[in-house]
Amino acid sequence: MLIRLNINHNSLSIDCRPDEPLSAVLRRLGFLSVKCGCAKGLCGACTIFMRERSVPSCLIPVSAVRDAEIVTLEHFMQTEDYLDIVSAFRKTGIELCGFCNAGKIFAAHEIIESGSPREKNTIMERLRTFSCSCTEDEPLVHAITLAAEIRRQRLGSIKYGR
Ligand code: FES
Ligand code: FES
Known part of the structure; x- marks a missing residue:
């Protein structure tokens, strides 16, 4: 049909x-x-973003x-929101093999958009919804927190908790 x-x-x-x-x-x-x-x-390999969720x-x-x-991810990669995340991943040494990168990147985007990037437990909980052999939770939490800060500075707003 x-x-x-x-x-x-x-x-x-x-x-x-x-x-x-x-x-x-x-x-x-x-x-x-x-x-x-x-x-x-x-x-997480098949992740998309829909209704404000990954x-x-x-x-x-x-x-x-x-x-x-x-x-x-093809479309999201053309956005500044994506650049905030990859910039933070590069700065913190996060390397993704490409298998579940859509899952990691969209999870990061969702966490940042939810306005709770400073709450470590919330980030950890969200990241544990799928497994990834390339990354560990602690460095990812650090990277997502940095990505949120980069986005906050770019947008110049109080949206993310300041
Ligand atoms: S293929 Fe969909 S979560 Fe693994
Ligand atoms: S990015 Fe390589 S397994 Fe997740």
Whole structure:
């Protein structure tokens, strides 16, 4: 059946089964930042950003997202929000292999946008939702805190807690 999706600010009609995982549909459309991993919501390789959350697209049937704006890493990489995060990751020596980088980057974005980057436990809790063999929690917490500070300075607002 034809399903209309909003992906990266483009409206597309997709011929697919309603129960097909969103991750499979996105890959078929060429959004290869969405990777095939565990297919159980555990590894973060298929992460997208939707409804203010980083979410595993392997767990979402495509019919459930008709009215949502889906953002993939391809699009997010063109934003200044992304540059804040990669800049902080570089400065703190975080290196991602590319397997679950969408998961890490969108989790960082979600944490920063939630306004709680100074609360270490909140960050740790969010990061533990999926495993990653490239990074450890402590350096990531440091990197995300720095990314939040970089964003705060760029935006010049009190949005992030000052
Ligand atoms: S493939 Fe979706 S979380 Fe692992
Ligand atoms: S970035 Fe997570 S396993 Fe490499």
